[in-house]
Amino acid sequence: MEAKAYAVHSPTDQFAPFSFERRDPNPNDVVIAIRYCGVCHSDLHTARGEWPGTRYPCVPGHEIVGEVTAVGDAVTRFSQGDLVGVGCMVDSCLSCASCREGLEQYCERFFTGTYNGPTQEGGDNTYGGYSDTIVVREEFVLRVGHDADRLAAVAPLLCAGITTWSPLRHWNVGPGKKVGVVGIGGLGHMGLKLAKALGAHVVAFTTSPSKIEDARALGADEVVVSRNEEEMKAHSGSFDFILNTVAAPHDLNPFAALLKRDGAMTLVGAPPSPHPSPDVGNLIFKRRSIAGSLIGGIAETQEMLDFCAAHSIVSDIEMITMQYIEPAYERMLRSDVKYRFVIDMASMRGAG
Numbered sequence: 514m515e516a517k518a519y520a521v522h523s524p525t526d527q528f529a530p531f532s533f534e535r536r537d538p539n540p541n542d543v544v545i546a547i548r549y550c551g552v553c554h555s556d557l558h559t560a561r562g563e564w565p566g567t568r569y570p571c572v573p574g575h576e577i578v579g580e581v582t583a584v585g586d587a588v589t590r591f592s593q594g595d596l597v598g599v600g601c602m603v604d605s606c607l608s609c610a611s612c613r614e615g616l617e618q619y620c621e622r623f624f625t626g627t628y629n630g631p632t633q634e635g636g637d638n639t640y641g642g643y644s645d646t647i648v649v650r651e652e653f654v655l656r657v658g659h660d661a662d663r664l665a666a667v668a669p670l671l672c673a674g675i676t677t678w679s680p681l682r683h684w685n686v687g688p689g690k691k692v693g694v695v696g697i698g699g700l701g702h703m704g705l706k707l708a709k710a711l712g713a714h715v716v717a718f719t720t721s722p723s724k725i726e727d728a729r730a731l732g733a734d735e736v737v738v739s740r741n742e743e744e745m746k747a748h749s750g751s752f753d754f755i756l757n758t759v760a761a762p763h764d765l766n767p768f769a770a771l772l773k774r775d776g777a778m779t780l781v782g783a784p785p786s787p788h789p790s791p792d793v794g795n796l797i798f799k800r801r802s803i804a805g806s807l808i809g810g811i812a813e814t815q816e817m818l819d820f821c822a823a824h825s826i827v828s829d830i831e832m833i834t835m836q837y838i839e840p841a842y843e844r845m846l847r848s849d850v851k852y853r854f855v856i857d858m859a860s861m862r863g864a865g
C-alpha cells in the first residue's frame with residue numbers, strides 16, 4: 514500500500530512530501546494507521562547525517578502511536594481498532610543470546626531500526642513514523658493502555674520513555690537512592706518523571722535557568738544549574754546514579770565528581786562528536802563507573818508503558834504539524850521545546 518511521508522534526500526535537504534510502498538502484510542504483521550509521532554533528537558542526528566551511515570531518502574520517526582487497521586492471519590495478540598505503539602525497533606533475529614533474554618536492542622545480528630534499516634533480509638532501507646501508515650511484525654508492536662485522549666502524549670514513551678526507564682531499572686533506582694538527570698529535554702524530562710515515580714530522590718541538572726520551575730514540576734526534588742560551579746560542588750560525592758541525556762559533547766568530569774564511591778553515570782546522549790576523555794583519577798579513587806545504555810527491550814518497553822498507564826504518566830508535549838518539522842528541529846537545537854514535539858499525522862493526511 515502507498516504511504517504518505519516526509520523525507521530528506523541528503524544531509525542538507527529540507528523535509529518534503531514523499532510517497533513509498535509499505536509491504537503487504539505477512540501473516541505475522543500488524544498494519545497501523547499512525548496517529549502521532551514524537552520527534553527525537555536522534556531523528557535530527559540521522560536526517561542531517563550527523564552520525565555515520567544515514568541511508569537516503571530518510572524518513573525518521575520512532576515514537577509511533579496509532580490504531581491497528583488490519584492484521585495478518587497468524588497474529589494473535591492484536592486486532593483491528595487496538596491502540597498500539599512502535600518504538601525504535603521493528604525486527605531482530607529473535608534467536609541470539611541477547612534476543613532470547615529480551616534484549617533485542619543488543620541483538621548480536623543487529624536489530625532492524627524503525628528507520629534507516631536495513632531489513633533482516635538485507636538491502637532495503639526502513640522508513641519510520643513521519644508517515645501515515647506502518648507495517649510491523651507482531652513481536653515488535655506494543656499495547657497502549659492509556660486512555661485514548663492521551664494518545665499523543667504517549668508517543669514519546671516509545672523512545673524517550675524506554676531509553677530512560679531501562680537504565681533507571683538496570684541500575685536499581687528506587688527509594689533511598691539519590692539520582693541525577695542531566696539535560697532536561699525529551700529524554701531528560703521523562704527521566705525526571707520516571708525516577709520520581711520509582712521513589713528516588715531526584716536532582717535535575719540543566720544549562721537552562723529558565724527550566725528550573727518546570728524541572729520541579731516534572732518531579733525533581735532539587736534543581737542545579739550545571740554551569741554554576743558552587744551549586745555543583747554542593748553535591749560532591751553524593752549520587753548513587755546519574756543519567757546523562759545531553760545531546761552535545763561536554764566535560765563529564767564535573768558530573769563524575771558528584772558520584773559516591775561505587776556510583777555510576779550512564780550516558781544515553783549520543784553526540785555527533787566525542788566528549789573530551791574523562792579524568793581517570795576521578796573514577797579510580799572512588800571506583801566510579803561511566804556506562805552507556807541503548808533504548809530498551811520489547812518486554813521492558815511494555816513494562817514501562819504499563820507502569821506509565823498505571824501511574825498516569827505521559828510526556829509533556831507540543832503538538833505540531835508535519836509541515837512544521839524544520840522549525841521544530843531548529844528549536845530542538847536551541848533546547849526550546851517543552852518537552853517533546855509530537856507530529857499530528859492528521860496534518861499529513863490533509864496535505865500533499
Ligand code: NAP
Binds near residue numbers: 781
Ligand atoms: P533534546 O530534547 O534536544 O534534549 C537534550 C538536552 O540536552 C537539551 O534540552 C539540553 O537540556 C541539554 N543540552 C543540549 N545541548 C547542550 C550542551 N551543549 N551542553 C549541555 N547541555 C546541553 O534531545 P533528546 O531527544 O532528549 O535526546 C538526547 C540525546 O539522546 C540525543 O543525542 C539522542 O540522539 C540520544 N538518544 C539516545 C538513545 C539511546 O538509546 N541511548 C535514545 C534516544 C535518544 P538543558 O537545557 O536542560 O541543559
Ligand code: ZN
Binds near residue numbers: 556
Ligand atoms: Zn529516539
